[in-house]
Amino acid sequence: MRLTRINDIVLHHRLTATPSEGPVVVFINSLGTDFRIWDETVARLAGECATLVYDKRGHGLSDLGDAQPSIATHAADLVALLDHLAIKRVIVCGLSIGGLIALQLYASRPDLIQAMILSNTAHKIGTAQSWNERIEISETKGIAAFADGVMEKWFTPAFHAERADELAGYRNMLIRQPVAGYVAACRALASADLTQTAQRISVPTLCIVGDKDGSTPPALVRALADLVPGARYEIIDGAGHIPCVEQPETFTALISAFIRSQSSGS
Numbered sequence: 001m002r003l004t005r006i007n008d009i010v011l012h013h014r015l016t017a018t019p020s021e022g023p024v025v026v027f028i029n030s031l032g033t034d035f036r037i038w039d040e041t042v043a044r045l046a047g048e049c050a051t052l053v054y055d056k057r058g059h060g061l062s063d064l065g066d067a068q069p070s071i072a073t074h075a076a077d078l079v080a081l082l083d084h085l086a087i088k089r090v091i092v093c094g095l096s097i098g099g100l101i102a103l104q105l106y107a108s109r110p111d112l113i114q115a116m117i118l119s120n121t122a123h124k125i126g127t128a129q130s131w132n133e134r135i136e137i138s139e140t141k142g143i144a145a146f147a148d149g150v151m152e153k154w155f156t157p158a159f160h161a162e163r164a165d166e167l168a169g170y171r172n173m174l175i176r177q178p179v180a181g182y183v184a185a186c187r188a189l190a191s192a193d194l195t196q197t198a199q200r201i202s203v204p205t206l207c208i209v210g211d212k213d214g215s216t217p218p219a220l221v222r223a224l225a226d227l228v229p230g231a232r233y234e235i236i237d238g239a240g241h242i243p244c245v246e247q248p249e250t251f252t253a254l255i256s257a258f259i260r261s262q263s264s265g266s
């Protein structure tokens with residue numbers, strides 16, 4: 001693990017050893033999570049490609065900074081992190097708000113992106129009203145006031161019934177998230193619309209969604225895939241909003257095949 005000052009904030013990140021060949025895949029986490037959500041994916045990809053995970057600004061161990069960050073601020077942080085690590089080209093995999101950051105990275109620095117994996121995300125997520133309501137409850141009552149509702153969106157009923165310990169742990173991850181960082185991300189989401197960027201993408205793109213995603217449902221992710229020229233669209237059965245946690249084997253198999261197809265050019 002590394003803690004590095006970038007763009008005037010400390011960013012928490014971890015780069016696995018770079019194999020001599022093969023791409024670097026960078027993973028961008030979702031609202032209210034930190035980079036531990038990628039643990040199973042990173043472990044399964046070991047030996048196949050290098051992986052970079054990091055806690056975006058205001059999440060996990062990373063600082064928030066003084067000003068309200070936009071999606072563009074988050075993308076600029078990733079540009080600076082890649083620069084710091086001397087990484088010139090990546091396959092970017094963004095979950096939810098992480099997908100918006102990936103799209104923004106493409107808008108500002110397409111030269112850095114070899115291919116994109118957009119998991120459980122969309123060109124626009126929620127409405128200004130829905131995010132403002134969440135901000136208000138976060139600031140007045142705390143994240144715990146709506147955490148159970150969020151868990152219903154993140155994970156399927158089967159996960160709730162059969163994996164109670166993991167559910168408790170991920171609920172803890174959400175409610176221990178600093179409110180200021182959470183609210184700042186909600187504000188960034190409220191004004192983000194990456195529709196035009198999605199329409200301009202000219203790198204191979206894979207869109208993934210859980211069949212029971214309550215935050216970015218299949219129809220919304222399908223709409224994103226329809227915007228991106230030539231994008232592939234895959235549904236993972238038995239997953240909610242965070243398939244890398246709920247169905248890591250299927251999730252990794254999908255992205256692994258996509259990564260291999262980038263190396264072989266198929």
Ligand SMILES: O=C(O)CC1=CCC(=O)O1
Pocket residue numbers: 029030031032095096097098125150153189215241
């Ligand atoms: O918390 C949620 O509802 C899920 C979510 C929306 C944007 C994001 O990053 O996570």
